[in-house]
Amino acid sequence: MPNRSLSEWLADIEARHPVEIELGLDRVSTVWKRLKGNIDQSFLKTPKTIVVAGTNGKGSCVAVVQSVLVAHGYSVGAFTSPHFLRYNERICIDGVQVSDQDIVNAFEKIEIARDELRLTYFEFNTLAALVIFMG
Known part of the structure; x- marks a missing residue:
């Protein structure tokens, strides 16, 4: 389906x-x-990375x-x-939510690269x- 919207x-x-989780x-x-x-x-340089894990407070942190x-x-x-209102809340650069088009462009690249591999919703999102961060 060409020219799909984010939704x-x-x-x-x-x-x-x-399946939500597939280890x-x-x-x-x-x-x-x-x-x-x-x-x-x-x-590209290898970015410095901070991973925040735990049960509660990750989003605030x-x-x-x-x-x-x-x-x-x-x-x-x-x-x-997860996100609260809009999917775009999940991916921010410098505190600003990325656009629908940025996400759609990323999904299109992933769709080509995944070929026949099945990805979970979270894997696709990650x-x-x-x-987007590399692009």
């Missing part, structure tokens, strides 16, 4: 692999390697860290889950954030 993409991704990183690693092969990596780092001149990509 059409999200409905399709959720419907084709309804293992093999699928994501395979698709990420394929995606990286299509990105000009000559200008990420928001505070993001605000402090942006205030000090750093460029910050944040990926959180890869979309990485594609």
Whole structure:
């Protein structure tokens, strides 16, 4: 289906692999390697990464860290889950939600790279954030 909207993409991704959690990183690693092969990596540096894990307060913690780092001149990509109102809340750059079109463009790249691999909703979302942050 060419020229899908973000809501059409999200409905399709959720419907084709309804399992929320499927342990293992093999699928994501395979698709990420394929995606990286299509990105000009000559200008890329390995980004400094902060992973926030736990039961409660992750979103608040990420928001505070993001605000402090942006205030000090750093460029910050944040990926959180779940969202409250709009899917775009999940992926922010420097505290600003990315556009529907940025997400759709990332989904289109992932769709080509995944080929026949089935990805969960969360795996698709994680890869979309990485594609946007690298792009």
